[in-house]
Amino acid sequence: MTSIRPLRVAIVGAGPAGIYAADILSKTDLDVSIDLFERLPAPFGLVRYGVAPDHPRIKQIIVALHKVLSRGDVRLIANVDYGVDVKLEDLRQFYDAVIFSTGSIKDAPLPLPGVDLPGSFGAADFVSWYDGHPDVPRTWPLEARTVAVLGAGNVALDVARILAKHADDLLPTDIPANVYEGLKASPVTDVHVFARRGPAQVKFSPLELRELGHVPDVDIVVYPEDYDFDEGSMAAIESSNQTKQVVKTLTDWTLTDPSAQTASRRIHLHFLHQPDAILGDGKVEALRTERTALQGDGTVRGTGETHEWPVEAVYRAVGYFGSPLPGIPFDQDRGVISNREGRVVDLSGAHLPGVYTTGWIKRGPVGLIGHTKSDASETIRHLVEDVTGVGEGGNPADGDAAGGRTAPHGEPRAVLDFLAERGVEYVEWHEFEVLDEHEKALGVPQGRERIKVVPREEMIAVAKGRTLA
Numbered sequence: 001m002t003s004i005r006p007l008r009v010a011i012v013g014a015g016p017a018g019i020y021a022a023d024i025l026s027k028t029d030l031d032v033s034i035d036l037f038e039r040l041p042a043p044f045g046l047v048r049y050g051v052a053p054d055h056p057r058i059k060q061i062i063v064a065l066h067k068v069l070s071r072g073d074v075r076l077i078a079n080v081d082y083g084v085d086v087k088l089e090d091l092r093q094f095y096d097a098v099i100f101s102t103g104s105i106k107d108a109p110l111p112l113p114g115v116d117l118p119g120s121f122g123a124a125d126f127v128s129w130y131d132g133h134p135d136v137p138r139t140w141p142l143e144a145r146t147v148a149v150l151g152a153g154n155v156a157l158d159v160a161r162i163l164a165k166h167a168d169d170l171l172p173t174d175i176p177a178n179v180y181e182g183l184k185a186s187p188v189t190d191v192h193v194f195a196r197r198g199p200a201q202v203k204f205s206p207l208e209l210r211e212l213g214h215v216p217d218v219d220i221v222v223y224p225e226d227y228d229f230d231e232g233s234m235a236a237i238e239s240s241n242q243t244k245q246v247v248k249t250l251t252d253w254t255l256t257d258p259s260a261q262t263a264s265r266r267i268h269l270h271f272l273h274q275p276d277a278i279l280g281d282g283k284v285e286a287l288r289t290e291r292t293a294l295q296g297d298g299t300v301r302g303t304g305e306t307h308e309w310p311v312e313a314v315y316r317a318v319g320y321f322g323s324p325l326p327g328i329p330f331d332q333d334r335g336v337i338s339n340r341e342g343r344v345v346d347l348s349g350a351h352l353p354g355v356y357t358t359g360w361i362k363r364g365p366v367g368l369i370g371h372t373k374s375d376a377s378e379t380i381r382h383l384v385e386d387v388t389g390v391g392e393g394g395n396p397a398d399g400d401a402a403g404g405r406t407a408p409h410g411e412p413r414a415v416l417d418f419l420a421e422r423g424v425e426y427v428e429w430h431e432f433e434v435l436d437e438h439e440k441a442l443g444v445p446q447g448r449e450r451i452k453v454v455p456r457e458e459m460i461a462v463a464k465g466r467t468l469a
């Protein structure tokens with residue numbers, strides 16, 4: 001088979017999933033040219049805008065992602081919002097295949113009386129604020145002394161830790177000035193984390209949990225009356241080293257002598273409490289929880305016994321949920337693009353020719369950054385099968401004589417002209433690098449690795465070498 005030009009592939013979403021997909025695709029035998037679209041003026045997705053600023057080791061993953069984009073064989077076209085600036089029919093003009101890797105940025109809904117009261121927040125919004133996401137307000141109302149965090153995963157731990165940590169202890173990180181000032185003024189003293197199930201059922205990673213115990217001037221309080229294990233719990237502890245480590249850390253904390261706890265702030269970890277209602281007259285004044293009981297297999301049932309906790313703010317860290325994209329089949333129940341192993345499928349289950357997905361928007365918002373790599377491998381394997389006609393399960397029409405080269409305008413410049421004509425101020429890799437260097441330079445006088453630029457207009461202006469009015 002001879003082809004007249006490289007296969008043109010667009011990847012929409014420059015988080016880890018999109019960048020890994022680009023990297024893996026570029027290393028296949030296909031003669032391919034890849035453009036990576038991103039809504040924000042900066043790539044790296046939740047590694048830049050989700051991973052907590054005090055997790056520099058994880059943030060370092062950006063170094064590896066940066067290397068892929070600086071090689072020059074994957075073209076970044078940032079500040080382009082799919083659905084607003086371009087749609088599938090536009091992309092089909094320029095690309096033979098499109099891979100969606102748009103992730104999830106929104107909180108999963110939590111139907112709870114009082115959930116809309118002022119003072120009730122989604123964790124995703126708070127995370128976006130403290131990580132300097134350009135699309136959220138610059139200020140955050142940190143007025144509460146006592147706060148509840150609902151959830152038993154790592155995001156709940158991140159939120160609790162950032163709320164409880166003294167702002168000065170976050171100063172070595174890349175937090176923007178507005179975030180430092182907001183946290184510095186916070187009057188918080190007590191952060192209560194509530195988990196529905198027992199200590200052996202939480203989804204905390206051992207490392208992240210242990211880290212709580214090392215936050216300066218913050219004590220961890222675990223209540224013996226919440227500490228229950230059924231047969232299902234014992235089986236979980238036996239079968240999972242991770243669960244064993246988590247339970248050991250929690251057990252050590254139940255044995256702490258309360259008189260030794262002299263910190264000015266506390267994180268309380270409560271188990272076997274499910275949220276029942278957020279209470280308050282015009283604002284959050286309390287959280288009501290219902291005591292749950294383990295049923296033998298690690299699941300819980302409500303007992304009818306309720307507790308009221310006087311808190312002034314509630315953060316819901318019960319998971320993220322994907323958002324639909326215009327023109328792309330979406331599974332509303334799971335919050336993912338409808339797909340079969342990365343091939344996007346319509347209602348009848350047929351593959352939408354040339355359309356693929358990967359990352360959190362493919363399989364749901366669970367799993368670590370590393371998981372998006374194996375995910376991308378699967379999607380790219382199917383794309384290659386479809387283009388070459390080698391392999392099973394693809395759309396036979398894709399493996400045609402033209403080698404899947406279907407786009408009428410395969411010239412790489414054409415899409416840039418199209419965006420410019422539409423007035424889209426796209427940001428390319430060399431321009432992002434200017435922003436990247438600028439952020440690093442901002443950090444130098446304070447001995448910090450970088451200070452993030454937050455407002456979108458400022459990010460673009462810096463990237464384009466313009467001075468802001």
Ligand SMILES: Cc1cc2nc3c(=O)[nH]c(=O)nc-3n(C[C@H](O)[C@H](O)[C@H](O)COP(=O)(O)OP(=O)(O)OC[C@H]3O[C@@H](n4cnc5c(N)ncnc54)[C@H](O)[C@@H]3O)c2cc1C
Binds near residue numbers: 050055
């Ligand atoms: C609060 C939090 C903390 C985390 N901490 C860790 C951790 O410590 N360690 C770890 O391994 N994992 C962590 N994770 C998980 C990790 O962030 C995810 O596994 C990973 O980011 C998922 O990658 P993704 O590329 O699918 O999605 P994302 O990282 O969300 O990337 C999606 C990209 O698509 C872009 N996009 C969205 N819509 C559009 C559109 N319409 N047009 C163009 N572009 C679009 C977004 O701007 C974004 O850049 C954390 C997650 C969260 C939420």
